[in-house]
Amino acid sequence: MQKEMAYSFPDEVLKHVFSFIQSDKDRNAVSLVCKSWYEIERWCRRKVFIGNCYAVSPRMVIRRFPEVRSIELKGKPHFADFNLVPDGWGGYVLQWIAEMAGAYPWLGEIRLKRMVVTDESLELIAKSFKNFKVLVLFSCEGFSTDGLAAIAASCKNLRELDLRESEVDDLSGHWLAQFPETCTSLVSLNISCLGSDEVSFSALERLVDRCPNLRSLQLNRAVTLDKIANILRRAPQLVDFGTGNYAAELQPDVFSNLAGAFSSCKELKSLSGFWDVVPAYLPALYSICPRLTSLNLSYATIQSPDLIKLVSHCPRLQRLLFLIQVLDYVEDSGLEELASSCKDLQELRVFPSDPFGVEPNVSLTEQGLVAVSLGCPKLQSVLYFCRRMSNAALVTIAQNCPNLTRFRLCIIEPKTPDYLTLEPLDAGFGAIVEHCKDLRRLSLSGLLTDHVFEYIGTYGKKLEMLSVAFAGDSDLGLHHVLSGCESLRKLEIRDCPFGDKALLANAAKLETMRSLWMSSCAVSFGACKLLGQKMPKLNVEVIDETEPPDSRPESYPVDKLYIYRSVAGPRFDMPPFVWSMDEAVKILH
Amino acid sequence: MESGCSKKLLDLIPQEKKWGFIENQNGISHGSSEEKKLELKLGPPGEEDEPLVSFGYFSSTKSNAKHAHNKFPPPQEDHRGGVVLAASWAKNHHHQPKPPNCSQKRTAPGPVVGWPPIRSFRKNLATTSKLASESPTSLPHKVANERNPAAPETRGKGLFVKINMDGVPIGRKVDLKAYDSYEKLSTAVGELFRGLLAAQRDPSADGPKQEEEKAITGVLDGNGEYTLVYEDNEGDRMLVGDVPWHMFVSTVKRLRVLKSSELSVINLGSSKKGKRVQN
Numbered sequence: 001m002q003k004e005m006a007y008s009f010p011d012e013v014l015k016h017v018f019s020f021i022q023s024d025k026d027r028n029a030v031s032l033v034c035k036s037w038y039e040i041e042r043w044c045r046r047k048v049f050i051g052n053c054y055a056v057s058p059r060m061v062i063r064r065f066p067e068v069r070s071i072e073l074k075g076k077p078h079f080a081d082f083n084l085v086p087d088g089w090g091g092y093v094l095q096w097i098a099e100m101a102g103a104y105p106w107l108g109e110i111r112l113k114r115m116v117v118t119d120e121s122l123e124l125i126a127k128s129f130k131n132f133k134v135l136v137l138f139s140c141e142g143f144s145t146d147g148l149a150a151i152a153a154s155c156k157n158l159r160e161l162d163l164r165e166s167e168v169d170d171l172s173g174h175w176l177a178q179f180p181e182t183c184t185s186l187v188s189l190n191i192s193c194l195g196s197d198e199v200s201f202s203a204l205e206r207l208v209d210r211c212p213n214l215r216s217l218q219l220n221r222a223v224t225l226d227k228i229a230n231i232l233r234r235a236p237q238l239v240d241f242g243t244g245n246y247a248a249e250l251q252p253d254v255f256s257n258l259a260g261a262f263s264s265c266k267e268l269k270s271l272s273g274f275w276d277v278v279p280a281y282l283p284a285l286y287s288i289c290p291r292l293t294s295l296n297l298s299y300a301t302i303q304s305p306d307l308i309k310l311v312s313h314c315p316r317l318q319r320l321l322f323l324i325q326v327l328d329y330v331e332d333s334g335l336e337e338l339a340s341s342c343k344d345l346q347e348l349r350v351f352p353s354d355p356f357g358v359e360p361n362v363s364l365t366e367q368g369l370v371a372v373s374l375g376c377p378k379l380q381s382v383l384y385f386c387r388r389m390s391n392a393a394l395v396t397i398a399q400n401c402p403n404l405t406r407f408r409l410c411i412i413e414p415k416t417p418d419y420l421t422l423e424p425l426d427a428g429f430g431a432i433v434e435h436c437k438d439l440r441r442l443s444l445s446g447l448l449t450d451h452v453f454e455y456i457g458t459y460g461k462k463l464e465m466l467s468v469a470f471a472g473d474s475d476l477g478l479h480h481v482l483s484g485c486e487s488l489r490k491l492e493i494r495d496c497p498f499g500d501k502a503l504l505a506n507a508a509k510l511e512t513m514r515s516l517w518m519s520s521c522a523v524s525f526g527a528c529k530l531l532g533q534k535m536p537k538l539n540v541e542v543i544d545e546t547e548p549p550d551s552r553p554e555s556y557p558v559d560k561l562y563i564y565r566s567v568a569g570p571r572f573d574m575p576p577f578v579w580s581m582d583e584a585v586k587i588l589h
Numbered sequence: 590m591e592s593g594c595s596k597k598l599l600d601l602i603p604q605e606k607k608w609g610f611i612e613n614q615n616g617i618s619h620g621s622s623e624e625k626k627l628e629l630k631l632g633p634p635g636e637e638d639e640p641l642v643s644f645g646y647f648s649s650t651k652s653n654a655k656h657a658h659n660k661f662p663p664p665q666e667d668h669r670g671g672v673v674l675a676a677s678w679a680k681n682h683h684h685q686p687k688p689p690n691c692s693q694k695r696t697a698p699g700p701v702v703g704w705p706p707i708r709s710f711r712k713n714l715a716t717t718s719k720l721a722s723e724s725p726t727s728l729p730h731k732v733a734n735e736r737n738p739a740a741p742e743t744r745g746k747g748l749f750v751k752i753n754m755d756g757v758p759i760g761r762k763v764d765l766k767a768y769d770s771y772e773k774l775s776t777a778v779g780e781l782f783r784g785l786l787a788a789q790r791d792p793s794a795d796g797p798k799q800e801e802e803k804a805i806t807g808v809l810d811g812n813g814e815y816t817l818v819y820e821d822n823e824g825d826r827m828l829v830g831d832v833p834w835h836m837f838v839s840t841v842k843r844l845r846v847l848k849s850s851e852l853s854v855i856n857l858g859s860s861k862k863g864k865r866v867q868n
Contacts, residue, residue, distance in 0.1 A: 082703035165708070171751075171761070193710075298711070355705045355712065412705050443706075469704065494703070514677060 014040050024049055043067060049488075050074070051514050053091060053115065054539065057568040058099035069108050071100070071136075075115035077517045077562055078467075079492055081139065084519055086545055087573040091115045094124070101128035108135035116140070117150040122147030126154035129212025133185075133412070134160040134183070144169035152178035162190040164218070170197035172454045177203035186211040192242050192273065194220035201227060218242030221275045226254055229261035236264045243273035246300070250280045263287035270319075272296035279306040289313035293344075296321040298351050304334040317342040318378075335368030339375025347381040355385070357411060366393035373400040381406040388419040389446055398435040407432055408443035414470035417447040424448055430455030433463070440487075441468040453477035457484020465490040482506035492517040499557075500527035511537055515564035519543075519569040523561055526554030531563070532581025539566045540581035541574070549579055564571055750836065754782045754815070754846035765838050771830050774809045778817060782846060808846065816849045 009017075013235065018041055021027055031041040047070040048061060061068075075091025093115045100107055107129045118138045132155045137143075145168060151161065152175055162520035176199050179186075186207065190531050191199065200222065208214060214235050223231075223244030232238070248254060258281065262268070268288050277300040292314045297307065298321040320342065338345070350364070366389045373379060379401045389411050398404075418425055425446040433439060433456050433525065440462055444452065448471035456463065457480035472478070479502035481491065492515065510516060510531075525542065528549075532540040542549050543560035570582040671717055747835070748765040768774045808817040809830045817829040821840040829837065 079703065081708055082706045083709070084703045165710070169762075351707065351711055352705065355707055385707075410705050414701070414704065467706075469706075495701075 001564075003465060007038075011036075013039055015044050018044055022047070037374045046070060048072070052564050052566075053093070053096065054568065054571050055514070055564060055566045058096045060568065062099060062103040066103070067106075068100075068104055068109075069106055070112075071096075071104075071107065071109070072111040073115060074113045077492065077515060078114075078490070079494065079517055079519070080114055084494065086543065086575075086577060089543070090571065090573050090575070091576065092116050092573060094098040094121045097121050097124045097128070105129065107133055108132055111136040111138070112140055113138040113182040114140065116142040116145075118142050119144055119147035119150070123150040126150040129155075131157065133157055136160065136162040136164075137166045138162070139165045141167040144171050145173070146171060149175035149178040152176065152183075153180070156180070156183060157185050158183065159185050159452050160288070161186070162188060163193050164190050166193050169192055170194060171366075173197060173199040174203070176200050176207060179207050181210070183207075185213065187213050188212065188216040188240075190216070190218040190242070191220050192218040194222070198222045205230060205234060211235075212237070214238065216240035218272060219244040221245050221273075222295055224412070225258065225278075229254075229257045232261035232265055232531065237267055238265050239267050240270040240294075241268060241273075242271070242296075243275075245276050246274045246281060247276040247278045248281070250278070255281065255284060259284040261504075268292075270294035270296075272321075274300035277302045277306075282306055282310050285310065286313050289303040289587050290315065298349065301353060308334045308337045311338055312341050315341055316344060318344050320345060320348040321347075321351075332365055332368040332371065336371040336375070339371045342377060344378055345372065345376040346378050348376075348379065349383040350385055352385040352412065354429070365471065366390055369393070370396050372399075375399040377401070378403070380404060383408045383410075385410045385412060388416065389425060389428070390418045390420045391423065391425055391428035391431075392418075392420065393423065396429040396432040400456070402435050403438065404432070404436040405438050406441040407436065407439060408441065408467070409445055410443065411445040412447070415447045416445075424451070426452040426455065430459070438462055441465040444471055445469060447471075449473050450477040453480040457481050460485050462487050464488065466492070468496055470495045472496045472498060475499050477500035479505060483507045488512075489514045493521060495520040497522055500524050503527060504530065507531060507535055507538075510563055511535065511565050513565065515562065517560075517562050519560040521561075522557045524555050525549045525552065525558050527557055528561060528581050529554070536582075537565055537567070539564055539570055542579045542581065543577060544579070545577045556568040647844065686768050750841055750843050752778065752781070752844040752846065754853070755848050757782060765841065769810055770834055771837075772827075775817060778808060778844070778846060814849060817844065817846055821843045 014037070018027070018030060021030060024047075027045060030439060031038045036363075040292070044062050044064065045065045046068060048065055048068050049072045050056060051074050053073045053075050062196060071098060073093065075093070076085050076089060079085060079176070080089070088520075091114060093112055097110075105128070108131050110125065110132075111134070115137075117137055122143055125135070126445065135151060135155075135158070139161075145167075148161075148163075148168070149172075158179075163542065171278050189207075191239055197220070201223065201224065204219075204223075208217065208231055215238060217231070217235065217238055217240070219228075219231070219242055225243070225246055225248040228243055232241070260282055271285070271288075271292060271293055271294070274297055277297075279302050282302070289310065290313065295311070295314060295318055296319075297310075298374070300307075305401065311320070320338070321386075335464070348369075350368070365387055366386060369382070369384050369386070370393050373396065377400070380403055380406065386409075389409065417423055418428070426449055429442075429444060429448070429452050433442070433579040437459075439460065442460070442463060442465070444467065450473045453472060453476070459465075460481075463482075463485050466485070466488065467480065468491075475498055477496070478493070481488070482502060483506055488509075493516075496518075498518065503523060504527055528540055528542050531538065541562045542558045546559070549556070549558055570580040574580060749762045750765060752761050752763050763774070763777060763781065765774070768777060808815050818825050818826055819829050819837070819841045820843050822842055826845075832840075
């Protein structure tokens, strides 16, 4: 900076100012102001979020941001959650860890979602980062308790170990005992995914005992109800607690012990777990219910009346996840009860207990959701499984809850029409996108024509993620979405009659999005090749487990297609059933 | 960022209005046989000579690229191309019966992969809770997470059971479906733990073995240093080899390799509540 420019600041001042800027968007904007700001900003960026691990290479990240302390990576496409992505597809974190081990000795936080994490990766983390504090493995797989043992043993200042919804190969419950006696820093521990495998309970108790800052603890299903009291008495400062198995024969002393332990936790605001609930033990929670803001009963196969009684004790509930049992009409009126007592509710998730039941289950219907929309004006996020819906109900919901940001509706039978009029549900979903101006995420279901996509393209200006299944009539539908949804980042489509035209006509749009998934649609191999050829900044990958796509005519539709923007070029770890449409790769072959 | 010519090449349908225009011009005059040809055909190869509509369209468009930058090519320049778009884009399919799923691999209604969209660990809650309510003191074997590696997995890919050995803290898993007899199983078990035991004795034996690995044999006949036992679905501990192979496979829950010298100490066949992880 030149001295005659009175208004220029020395680098140190700018650095200090930038340190207050945490959001990635803002930091990206800062880095575009001028070259010197770019330089200063890149040296002081401490946190990097990479929404698609294949969009950029580790080396590129390291080159631009040399002093990162926290990294978040996401791997597989969302539909991998529903077994649509074959095993071995990719999402391996090892290469990232290996490169960062050399470049970021002070890396303290790693958060991964839908990635394959091996024991080797975990051992490498344990060895390489002396200041390691936070490990979150959300929906990951590929590792065993051996890898966890390495983390526990080596990470002296570990604050957070969160394995939510991951698949862990449990070889021994003793990995918990690997936390040294000197480790007292744990703030959050989530081992709920370990299922019925026993962890060494005595090691767990001792660990909880010596970590006074432990705020969040989620046990696994193997921990029985009688053990909860022991844990809670050692950690009365807990804010967030997940029980294990919540079943036992009713015994007065066990009950009173449990109730006493819960009531001693004055800060407890959030509960989860509750596998195999025995309703008689639910009243043990009543003393803390008035403070609860979040309750996850989505594994609790309890009947609606017990659920209602519990929830009616929780007037401050903001977040409720629960499982609806297949019973009688009580379910809708149960939601009505909820709507009258939980006025602060912001998020509601209702899961099906019997998703594959053939019987039309009329016990939970659209009425329940309508009731909640009426009674809970702060509702922002909905995930709702049911078996019938009407346009009228959707319009009512839309009008009652204009603040919705996430709306995911799953009518269990594909292509189910409005049960009252037998018409498609276009108008209903149209009302949702029209009234909910801040809607960021939408999942569709039921009978839908191209019209619904016209509404979405017209009104869904803030929509970032859209999930579509068994909907639409023609390419026009897809075209509406790609041309109209300005903020679209992720689009996932299955079993829709969308083909080449809309995709090719909106090819440029794909570079503005993170990714597009299309399976069981009508996109031809030829179109995929054309896209790969014309759009070097897109990775166009065809997935086919039965035979190579070029063994058939080019007009034949591909089974699965995953397109994502990338500055790293085609990836090198594709399994045999994934083909890259990139010209460069084809030449190499 | 301004895109190059290649992008505009593909960005051929800028506004709906143009489609409406095209429709008036062309949409009505084409008969259903033409329609059939233009519809995306998803039958097996060989049934149709002509390539898919869109691909044919784009090959003709390439030649137009030079003079038409962003405009929709007028129908008369490439009659077929214009027709394609008019016919398919403007056509209203509403009155038709619901189009079948494009790449419908199933002809009869059956379970659809990945539908309804819920995670695996949520799928079996109704059934597993029933097990729990029937026997509240023991944990259900099959848990909500159908991919829980603890319980024996039978997904058609194999039957994996845990196996622990005395003196070895790290357990392993074996796929019982890979064997069809006790002999093969015992050989495999022997192989599995031989290396582990050697590493135990000398933790630094990564490279060439410092001492010869002792073969683990005789696990079935009581003559060797070790004996193979298993825990069945009732929690009883049994000697491996007593029942026919298929019966063993259907009742085994986990395996153990015990020191033969300690066998008399362990009360075989007695019922044990729950599972205790020794290692």
